[in-house]
Amino acid sequence: MKIAVAEINLGAIQHNLKVVKKHAPNSKVLAMLKANAYGHGTTQIAMALNEADAFGVARLSEAVALRAAGITKPIVLLEGFFEAGELHIIANLGLDTVLHTQAQLESFLAADLPRSIRVWLKVDTGMNRLGIRPEEVSSAMSSLKGHTNVLGTPILMSHFGCADEVHHPLNQQQFALFTELLEQHQGESSFANSAAILSLPDSHQDWVRPGIMLYGVSPIEATSAIDFGLMPAMTLKSSVIAVRDIKEGETVGYGATWTAKKDTRLAVIAIGYGDGYPRNARNGTPVVINNDTYYLAGRVSMDMISVEIGTQSNVKVGDEAILWGEVLPIEYIAEHAETVPYELLCGVTGRVEKQFLQGVNEVKNQP
Template sequence: MSRRPVAQIDLLALQQNLQRVKQLAPDSQVLAVLKANAYGHGLVKVAQKLTAADAFAVARIDEALALRTAGIVKPIVLLEGFYEAAELPLLLANNLQTIVHNELQLQALEQTPLEGQLKVWLKIDTGMHRLGIDPAEVDNVYRRLWQCSNVLPGIRLMSHFSCADELDSATTSKQLALFQQLCADKAEQHSLANSAAILAWPATHGQWVRPGLMLHGISPFVGKQGADHQLQPVMRLSSRLIAIRKVKAGDTVGYAGLWRAKTDTFIGVIAVGYGDGYPRHAANGTPVWLNGREVPLAGRVSMDMITVDLGHFCKDKIGDEAVLWGPELAIERVAAQAETIAYELLCNITPRVQYQYLGDNG
């Protein structure tokens, strides 16, 4: 019996979630966001299965090169762009598209001799105030990109929403209005919508949508689950019950004795911990799925183990499977109990976890 946690990745569910994106934004092309190891699901495997996507987006050059090395030929966009002029020949050689979001990148494009032209996406800061060209500089930067001999005709224009997951916020509408104002005289393709905007703000879809989290069957909205949007969970994280012991009323369990038994009960020990990516700050009561029921976390999460309250009438056995999140138990619920977001849980999974891909033809 292996004590190693297993992350099963349902590639058919992944494809179905992409089809859901296409249903929601039928007139848009799909730039599938695969940064951070495809949100912890496996960069190359996910890209190989998303054959219906029009292009892929990653954060950094090493992610893009990993896709090219694996034989991925679809367009790849660098969401953070390039960092120095010396990288431009590498982008050209690997047919990578770059976002331009600052003056230094623009100068590098203007001044670096290249043996070809690059596809460029111009990122405009409409209110996120993280990356992007200031609205007052957009016309100037756009003109210079058009005049730059290293840039292919057909610059794509984009921005990023700061509050698209807050349905009662006016920020998204304000950002959209500013973007439309800045781009009204520019006959270019637009990209604004992340997962939250795809689901809730159809006016933002434009020519390109950028799904990330929703591809993996997870809701970007607080209090919602992927199933609420007709999405299917892609990851199922599980481990095994490795010990069962009886404790008496008043006994404490785990570091610092933070959980105390109210009655005589049985405690189960499951082989997963923060060393595998399970959230250390998951609170007592966080659900775990075991033998057709939810059992609550009992005590502080350890590096290699968690403990759960099996109840006084425990019939569980050592070796039984425990599901930490997946179709049986929404990851959004676990994230809420750990006072974090599903993004972090997915990205924190460590190499100790074994990956199994379901629906993989090769």
């Protein structure tokens, strides 16, 4: 009986990288591994993505763990460093750093480093989150080019705020501004995230930065992975631990939020918000058991959920339940929980066992 297992198909990850390369054949790939590779397992995914050109992480600790695991490919710190003392670690581990504030730039230029570091200079083209102002780019580039702390020519980068909405006017505004900046920049550049890789080919530049699409999830609203030939990498599973008869008018779960409209039966499944299944999943959220779809009945508990299976079902204790994955797109679950697939994947907790598969063959188990 499998209780709260996340099966990670490494073959699907590799397939999705091929989809990236098909859409952006002339670009290098900076594969996003931040947040434990979107909940999939950083080291295992890095090893599977051996055809990527570099890896992106958000925190220095993530990069340190990858180096400790023997990953030698370039690793980019997407938020850069948070204090000057980290620069020596970055240099010694051969990491790349993003610079996105004037304070970071000044600290970097003033540092006495044991070796040069490749720099990605981030400019804010309209998302208003991270990045120096467009009018500061020329001065920043002049300071960086030829500096002993800088390895090669800095890479200019920016980030779309609304690429998941293909026709949002901000996309073209941002790209037009970035294009203007590139006229004065002789080095490499990077702009496209997953959504832009699929829908904004002019933005691909020298480097693309796929994230969610590597894990087999559509990055574009009102679409699913299958629309782009992507394969879901994670299938979240558990087992039925009880089957109960419920009479018409009886309620189920905390808060009595679901009432039986007729005599029926429920299957109780060992999964809950303690495992990362969303507590705010609504009544009617789909669950697949024995290739049939059933629907959530009552509020999600810490350790279990209930689904209505009806009086004619042959569901029994021990049967496998699929919460999202190959046969049940995570996009549907996110919609029922009023969230995004990113949050669901990153929210899978440590008590869920990860089982790494290559195609149909299990290659590794990791708690």
